[in-house]
Amino acid sequence: MKTLVVYSSRTGNTEKLARAIAGALGPDCTLSCAEDAPPPEKFDFIAFGFGVYRGWPDGELRSYMLRAKPRYAGIFLTLGAYPDSEHAQVCLARAEGMLPASKVLAKLACHGAYAPGMVERMKARPAGSAHGWDEERAVRVAAAAGHPDADDLSRAQQLFKAALAKAVPPPDDGKKALVAAWFGTAVDAAREAYDLAESQLPVKPLRAYTSRFVRRKLGGEVPSLPGALQRLYLDGVRHVKVLAGLLAAGEEYELLRSDLEAFRNPLTGFDSLSVTAPPLSTPERLRRFLDAVTAELPDAPVLFMGHGHADGRSDFQYDAAAAELAKYNPAWRLGCVEGGRSLDTLLPELKKAGVRRLELRPFLLVAGDHAVNDLAGAEPGSWKSQLEAAGIECTVELRGLAAYPAVARYFAEEVERLG
Numbered sequence: 001m002k003t004l005v006v007y008s009s010r011t012g013n014t015e016k017l018a019r020a021i022a023g024a025l026g027p028d029c030t031l032s033c034a035e036d037a038p039p040p041e042k043f044d045f046i047a048f049g050f051g052v053y054r055g056w057p058d059g060e061l062r063s064y065m066l067r068a069k070p071r072y073a074g075i076f077l078t079l080g081a082y083p084d085s086e087h088a089q090v091c092l093a094r095a096e097g098m099l100p101a102s103k104v105l106a107k108l109a110c111h112g113a114y115a116p117g118m119v120e121r122m123k124a125r126p127a128g129s130a131h132g133w134d135e136e137r138a139v140r141v142a143a144a145a146g147h148p149d150a151d152d153l154s155r156a157q158q159l160f161k162a163a164l165a166k167a168v169p170p171p172d173d174g175k176k177a178l179v180a181a182w183f184g185t186a187v188d189a190a191r192e193a194y195d196l197a198e199s200q201l202p203v204k205p206l207r208a209y210t211s212r213f214v215r216r217k218l219g220g221e222v223p224s225l226p227g228a229l230q231r232l233y234l235d236g237v238r239h240v241k242v243l244a245g246l247l248a249a250g251e252e253y254e255l256l257r258s259d260l261e262a263f264r265n266p267l268t269g270f271d272s273l274s275v276t277a278p279p280l281s282t283p284e285r286l287r288r289f290l291d292a293v294t295a296e297l298p299d300a301p302v303l304f305m306g307h308g309h310a311d312g313r314s315d316f317q318y319d320a321a322a323a324e325l326a327k328y329n330p331a332w333r334l335g336c337v338e339g340g341r342s343l344d345t346l347l348p349e350l351k352k353a354g355v356r357r358l359e360l361r362p363f364l365l366v367a368g369d370h371a372v373n374d375l376a377g378a379e380p381g382s383w384k385s386q387l388e389a390a391g392i393e394c395t396v397e398l399r400g401l402a403a404y405p406a407v408a409r410y411f412a413e414e415v416e417r418l419g
């Protein structure tokens with residue numbers, strides 16, 4: 001932990017505290033007056049000290065405080081007013097207000113003797129004037145005399161030592177991690193697709209599932225995305241990349257992005273946190289993704305089943321994907337379980353094209369419940385049953401797209417592109 005004690009002190013009171021505090025923070029602590037202070041970015045913990053002049057720190061320290069954004073800070077001041085007065089609290093609050101990006105771990109107001117010249121000047125003012133001499137002032141000035149004393153110094157040392165102990169040391173530079181955030185599947189065999197995709201990634205990721213249903217079904221064995229990020233944060237990781245294991249930029253992706261927001265807080269968040277965009281979200285990604293998907297397709301009619309969204313809000317992405325796929329081979333088609341590209345809408349087209357034989361494949365990252373039941377199930381409502389009832393002979397390739405080696409490489413490239 002790199003620590004700095006920086007102060008402004010016209011008559012030496014605050015400087016005494018500053019020296020004592022710096023001594024207590026250890027031999028590596030830097031001590032400097034505001035005029036000569038090193039760049040604040042070098043420090044994790046900065047203790048700012050000042051003598052109060054007309055309610056504020058002087059200009060030099062003030063501008064240093066406004067510039068500095070240490071992760072942790074402490075404030076100490078000396079003043080003529082009583083340290084437990086409202087005035088003292090206001091002065092501390094003003095200083096704290098100058099450090100919005102820092103966690104302030106210690107605040108100390110301490111009596112500071114008025115310089116003898118100042119006392120003489122106050123005595124010379126006419127009685128009744130704003131800072132003139134009267135009995136109350138005489139008592140206050142007498143109380144401040146001799147401060148900061150040995151007790152003040154030792155109190156300040158204890159307070160700042162305890163504050164430093166509360167500051168979490170920064171992680172080793174470059175402590176990074178990757179999270180693979182998949183939707184999840186409760187189908188054991190389907191999980192191999194995730195294993196395969198993850199084996200191609202530049203580093204071994206921490207796996208997270210966004211589906212609460214799947215997480216519950218697996219007994220909490222795989223964390224949620226926030227759970228995974230929290231785990232990494234507590235391990236001291238500060239740079240995180242997230243692979244968004246989703247195909248379309250729909251509701252799931254928005255939820256995933258909102259899960260990340262809490263971890264972007266400038267005080268408590270990661271130093272960097274980036275996330276990949278889904279393959280169907282931009283034309284350039286779509287093309288590279290389809291290059292990967294089509295790399296091993298047979299030169300024969302194929303019908304993919306994607307997911308889609310019930311109210312059709314992701315149709316435009318699947319429509320674009322279907323149009324692009326047909327450019328590779330007009331016999332390769334894409335429908336969805338939900339939304340506008342249902343089997344009902346595709347069947348007439350298949351019949352019109354005279355398709356007699358089809359290979360069915362999930363356009364899903366893993367061959368989970370939708371692939372096993374909605375696509376290939378024996379129930380009359382499955383796509384296979386409906387197509388066969390319509391006279392089209394079907395074979396099924398039950399493999400999630402994440403298990404296609406070229407698709408796994410596509411995801412690895414997306415992670416690498418995050419920089």
Ligand SMILES: Cc1cc2nc3c(=O)[nH]c(=O)nc-3n(C[C@H](O)[C@H](O)[C@H](O)COP(=O)(O)O)c2cc1C
Pocket residue numbers: 008009010011012013014015050051052053054055056078079080081082087111112113114115118
């Ligand atoms: C010109 C002047 C203005 C001051 N203004 C205040 C003030 O607004 N509030 C206060 O409590 N004390 C005030 N003081 C007292 C100083 O804050 C106190 O003596 C402090 O310990 C000085 O710190 P330093 O020796 O580190 O400069 C003032 C003193 C002087 C000389």
